[in-house]
Amino acid sequence: MKPAVRLAQIIVDTPNWEQNPVLVKEVKKIRQLLGVSSDKCSGQMGAPQGYQYKMYRGEELVFEGTHKQMADYANVSVTTVYNRCATGRVVNGLKITRQKWEEVNE
Incomplete structure (x- = not known):
């Protein structure tokens, strides 16, 4: 499974995934692999926001x-x-x- 698909699957389909240490670790690893800091980031990566x-x-x-x-x-x-x-x-x-x-x- 592609990392982006797995990340979306965890965040969207798993309620309270933040409470599961295994999923939190997996999400952190996938975000690091994809270069995404959090699900709240937007705009061009690295661009100053706000x-x-x-x-x-x-x-x-x-x-x-x-x-x-x-x-x-x-x-x-x-x-x-x-x-x-x-x-x-x-x-x-x-x-x-x-x-x-x-x-x-x-």
Whole structure:
């Protein structure tokens, strides 16, 4: 049986699988094999989640959205968006910043 199928079978079909140490160990092993951290993960693997990205030209806000929306808008990869944000690098007069969603919604 394929690992992804077995993982889905355990999580969906087995009630209270978290209470069974054998199944917990198997799920952990399969998730590690597949590179999945938990059943709650979403988006691109390794991509920063929970941030609102903003692009500025000088002091003017040009665009805001998720890292994927920002990448599509700027016609660059999501890795480039993340790196420009992390380093604070300004390219062609555009600066990208990010803020946690919790801080945005306060």
